[in-house]
Amino acid sequence: MGKTITEKIFDAHLKDEPFSGTKVLALDVVMCHEITTPVAIADLQWRNKDRVFDPSKIKAVIDHVTPAKDSKSAMQGKILRDWAKRHNIRDFFDIGENGVCHAIFPEKGFIRPGNTVIMGDSHTCTHGAFGAFAAGVGTTDLEVGILKGVCAFRLPKSILVNINGKLNRGVYAKDVILEVIRRLTVNGATDHVIEFRGKTVSDMSMEERMTLCNMAIEAGGTSGLCMPDQKTVEYLWQFISNDYKDQADALADFEKWHSDPDAEYDRILEIDISDLEPVVTVGYKPDQVKKVADVSDVKIDQVYIGSCTNGRISDIREAAAIVKGTRLSSGVRGILSPATPKVYMQALKEGLIEIFMEAGYCVANPTCGACLGMSTGVLAEGEVCVSTTNRNFNGRMGKGGMVHLASPATAAASGITGHLTDPRTLIK
Amino acid sequence: MKTFGGPVLFLDRSDINTDEIIPAKYLTEVKKDALKPYLLEDLVLDGFEPDGSWRGSAKVIVTRANFGCGSSREHAPWALEVNDITCVIAENFARIFRQNMFNGGMLAIELPCEVINEIFALSKHGDIICNIDSDKKKLEFLWEGGSKKIDFDLTEFDNALVKAGGWVEFADARY
Structure with a gap:
């Protein structure tokens, strides 16, 4: 039987299986912001374990309250800023060069197909647009990710959402994902990942795919994922051109993550969006x-x-x-x-x-x-x-x-x- | 290991999200205790008093489906913990919230819809106490003049986290 993209990523990153069904994955990227990270930092300090597993794999940004609005938010920024400096985390974005985490990190080329990504933020699923397994986690998972570079998951089942049809004028990726959530319901993808496929998704830009994957969590999904393709290669090319002979070479490498044609899905949802109107x-x-x-x-x-x-x-x-x-x-x-x-x-x-x-x-x-x-x-x-x-x-x-x-x-x-x-x- | 069990607070609604459990405006707090007065401040539920008059009288929450959906904020389990609520019993949980509970050594117990219905039906007896044996995986609901026993299940991993006191302890010993 074939494998889904999620199963392939889990296989490639499996570090330990302490109990049947509990997969401890090695992490490629651990992302941090000033709301959920300071408590993890304080706890590491309290445990006398103020270390990071690999500063090059940690990305940090002050984005939720910036510029700081009061003394408390200023202190959260300061804790993150001091920590980034202390551990030589180079990819830290402070005021003047900071942006919303799930917009700025992809823009910097940090996320690659096949990556495992966590952040103490539920909309981390956004990065699945690049064919990565990207999951929002709590502060404790983040803390262990920072310290050890691992995170435990149960292998999520996969829901395939096949989207076809041409978008009507005035209808956008946001309308599509709201329609998907309407059909799945807010609990419909819990403990699942959502694979977004079909001609409509292939035709979408990386930015539109990020809009789709961003809201996978609103149906309960652990991650949203799109298959990496030529558009993924082109978006990332400025960051990966030294790693590959040419774009065709990069594409071939990315395609190894694609779900196999005989992969198994818990549910398949076919959506024809030809008649979709703007929704709210x-x-x-x-x-x-x-x-x-x-x-x-x-x-x-x-x-x-x-x-x-x-x-x-x-x-x-x-x-x-x-x-x-x-x-x-x-x-x-x-x-x-x-x-x-x-x-x-x-x-x-x-x-x-x-x-x-x-x-x-x-x-x-x-x-x-x-x-x-x-x-x-x-x-x-x-x-x-x-x-x-x-x-x-x-x-x-x-x-x-x-x-x-x-x-x-x-x-x-x-x-x-x-x-x-x-x-x-x-x-x- | 944490202690579990005590008076039950019934929250008869599905899809209670983490913004309702602890609104984002309190996320600038870096001390867990500071969250205590704000637990369930924005909960939308008929008959529920958001003034917190119920606070201090509950150690177990019984609720419906998809509890803890939305934001990943671990402030939600923390807000429960600092109010001495270390166990939530529901039909099911949002993945991140559920993991956050066990990561902090707390219990998020899932039971089938019909069993949850039976537990809600007990509330007609008045105040309910829930005793929890996390080793034997047994719940005992007590009220004046009666009791009801219900078995539950945890994965081996959940069990290990509860025993270890949380994920940091478990991971630090192993990786």
């Missing part, structure tokens, strides 16, 4: 998804464009195309947070930042901030936000606030009208 969430769970057109009476107070889901340059272009030459509706606040400095600079060069500012948007620095209600756009009680982020949980962006998850295009269109708006009504 309408409750406190990410599987509560409706057509935007059916809930267009919902008034909004804030538009938020950014995050590890939709803060990349393609997302900003998608929103800017709708925002161009318009103004935010009276009483609606707009916040744009390009996910990394590189995205921000590119948006500047293309004149996109100007488009948003002329429309009345506040352009914030790269940060996770508002997505989890920590800074840079927290909602007041009773307020409503249409957001390109990934979670609509009660209180997520501020106590008593309501979050409607949507594509950058839907978010941008809603900002113009002041209520949830199908972007197709405004696309020029």
